[in-house]
Amino acid sequence: MTGQPMKRTEAGGRGRRLTVQGWQNLALSLMAIVVLAGAVTGAVLINRTDHVSRTLIDDVQPARVASYRLQTALRDQETATRGYAITADRQFLQPYFDGQQAERAASAAMRERLVDRPDLIADLDAVEAAADNWRQSYAEPLIASIEPQAAGRVDPAVIDRGKVEFDGIRQLFDVQSENLLEARDNGVAELDEVRGWRDRDLIVMIVAFFLAAVALAVLIHNAVTRPLGRLAASCRRITEGDLDEKIVPRGPKDIRSIAVDVENMRQHIVDELQASQAARVRLDEQTVELRRSNAELEQFAYVASHDLQEPLRKVTSFCQLIEKRYADKLDERGVEYIGFAVDGAKRMQVLINDLLTFSRVGRLNATHAEVDLNVALGAALANIVTAIEESGAEIARPESGLPVVVGDPTLMAMLWQNLIGNAVKFRRDGVPPRIVVECRPGEDRMWEFTLSDNGIGIAPEFVEKVFVIFQRLHGRDAYTGTGIGLALCKKIVEYHGGTIAIDTSYDEGTRFRFTLPMVPTTTDDVIDAAGSVPEAALEGHRT
Known part of the structure; x- marks a missing residue:
């Protein structure tokens, strides 16, 4: 062809x-x-x-x-x-x-x-x-x-x-x-x-x-309508799948030029179709290879979560035994070196766990069910209750409660846990954290959430960098962590079909804005004609 x-x-x-x-x-x-x-x-x-x-x-x-x-x-x-x-x-x-x-x-x-x-x-x-x-x-x-x-x-x-x-x-x-x-x-x-x-x-x-009108009508019919009709008929047969239909130029010069262009386009499409068919064959082969590679990566993840962590635990345990048994024979520098080894092994173990958690979002054991975000928020707060109590943090929820969305309950709890834990961690010295959670219906059948705090805030030039995995804005001596929390939040939100960003217009701390899709079968019942959330619709969403 x-x-x-x-x-x-x-x-x-x-x-x-x-x-x-x-x-x-x-x-x-x-x-x-x-x-x-x-x-x-x-x-x-x-x-x-x-x-x-x-x-x-x-x-x-x-x-x-x-x-x-x-x-x-x-x-x-x-x-x-x-x-x-x-x-x-x-x-x-x-x-x-x-x-x-x-x-x-x-x-x-x-x-x-x-x-x-x-x-x-x-x-x-x-x-x-x-x-x-x-x-x-x-x-x-x-x-x-x-x-x-x-x-x-x-x-x-x-x-x-x-x-x-x-x-x-x-x-x-x-x-x-x-x-x-x-x-x-x-x-x-x-x-x-x-x-x-x-x-x-x-x-x-x-x-x-x-007479001029009749002559012009005859001219248009013979010079325009008939050649265009033939060209349109050929194009229809091509669009219906008959790519072997060759277009023969007829009529005035410019219409014949159009026919030549369409014929060249048909020839180009045929060439591209043949190339795409060959590419599809190669893609099918690569898909098989990719599935095999993914299976190997899953196997590697399993090995990393079990086999690699066991040697790290042994390194940590034996270093601690050496420190305990031979503490009187080691000088201060030796004890310090052993502490460095233990700390490095523990951080390596945390990094492996966080990386596995990040890579498994939306891949393994993912479930899709109606998730009451009030329950997910409660589970997240229970996981970090110690940090909240120690910091004296105040958590303000919406008076009407949070809605129900479709997603993974574990991931939803992890989302709230990382966002609130981030707000508690990066607080101002001597100022108890105040975290405000708000929710309202947005455009395109989406819920719009905001989580605001009164912490140290994030400079505008770093609002995109904080969502990159393992990116840290502070040293480990100032704040603990691996730099994966906000990257994990972004991946969870995007996996559920939403978006997340930092509101740079908020200058009293940090404000995160993210969206999640509404439940498709109950959207019309949740939003009234005024665009607000009716009390009766949210009654079933409260804890």
Whole structure:
């Protein structure tokens, strides 16, 4: 199954194909060009629509209204002139003068609205020129020739002549109205045409979007979905155990690169699997050898606990007999040497016993049962009762008692014995030891214990060193012991699934913090919803 890694440039010479990102960028670029062209065209059409609409609404239509006001003003002048000629009453001239003001206002409004339409301004100029000519040649002379209150003196032929002259102005009115109406109709037609182009542009954009979306979907299906689906199917067959499934690169360049990487990974896994199978065979052989070695170590432990201690006892006994029988024949130095030998043998015996105890934690005669820590603490205190009484130590237990845990009763008693014995041993001169034991529920279904004393304390730089076997911070002349007690405590706690450490924030002595798992079958009954220890749950844990 071993083989060379597949190169990225293989797979049928298709390495120059675009990547998925390249195809996607191409499709998006085409879509962007279509959208940009449509947007520019739409903007031009919308701008033209706005221009035509503004021309119609703001110019042409108001100019038509002003044209009607102009025509009305001129008609009012003609009517007022004719009425004055018939009646010679000056009241009939008031519409004449008001009509002139209205004419000027309407003419100014039309010129303001039609500033960009010289053809329509020309119609206005023609109307105003004809109106000025009518007033100068007919209306003003007629008004000046009539005496007030002299009705009936105007020749009817004069009145008819004025009517004929004003009919020419009316013809100009019709031309102006027709031209304004034509301008409005042309604007409406142009507006309809521009709106039609705008609608067609929008339809083209929608169709282009739809076609681009379809093309992009087809592209993604052919370039991404299908090759990825094949790659995923091959990976699933490999994960199901078919490691002989060879992955064939397909699709765009980057997906084929991924397929090459996965194939190289599969090949690497196959190679590693073969290596692990060979290693497993060697491991099985080593396991057999390790079991044999462990059996020999157990046998050695038995020999050390029995056969090696017997010669030490003999050495100690005979040295003491020599000291007793030949004391009068030995000088002071000889007696001192014999004392050194006896003391060394005894310390050797203690070291052997402690080392055997440390090595057997969790290995020989281990039991797992529900252990009442109150009972374990009581057994530990009974073992060191003499040291407690001699030092005057005070032991403060939790008022609610200690919980029940699963573990080895002997190891639990040994844990309390070493921790409390350590606190009694390293006390301050002249200060009776005070040892406080506390317990509370912690996180992750663990009990948290603290054991605090008022002794000499441990410097922060030594908080890890004290848990190393045979490590001592004081000389044998100051404090007795082999330096194995706290190492034994750490091994017991870790064997039961907990942790132990020294609280460096406590400065009144030494405080040990350690955790032990709760009893799995009673955890939910021990801890209430508030996270505290209910009284009823701890009732069965008290001594």
